[in-house]
Amino acid sequence: DAGVTQSPTHLIKTRGQHVTLRCSPISGHKSVSWYQQVLGQGPQFIFQYYEKEERGRGNFPDRFSARQFPNYSSELNVNALLLGDSALYLCASSRRGGAGEKLFFGSGTQLSVL
């Protein structure tokens, strides 16, 4: 079975631009979460979606938004990019997104904002 797939793997943008990152969960997984990992830090929670509904949101500005589609894939959108948005963006999926459920991560999208 295919794991969590993310696209693109690398992306370079300039300040003020907009970016869309994509994620396909493992087959049968209905929950998708997004994490941001800045160099030297652990992943930080951005969003969780379950059955196309937002279940949780981390401490990120409104420039960050996401959605989940009927096939359970997901997009993360970031508007008005700042230099500080440069990071590895990780998508993770799980069956139900419940507490303690292990998350399966993709390899991430490395975003560089110049």
Added chain:
Amino acid sequence: DQQVKQNSPSLSVQEGRISILNCDYTNSMFDYFLWYKKYPAEGPTFLISISSIKDKNEDGRFTVFLNKSAKHLSLHIVPSQPGDSAVYFCAASAMYGGSQGNLIFGKGTKLSVKP
């Protein structure tokens, strides 16, 4: 304010010896704890987890110990192998008080196992 702390940025161990990675947390609402391993250019991979109702969980060479009174957990790897060299993240989640599936991660500990 970090709720999950891994105070050792790095750890070097000889092959065949025990690796002990430590993690402290501050939020008493956490009821699940997980360890992930991350190689460069890959996403984190789940290793082992423990519920707050237990104090030990074992899976092959990996054992996680939980001391709730001290708000401390540790991951033991015995025996350590060169392939274990990676960054290890401790993570925690709470069943109540917010997003149930939200994991709070520590900053990670880079383990180097020398042949």
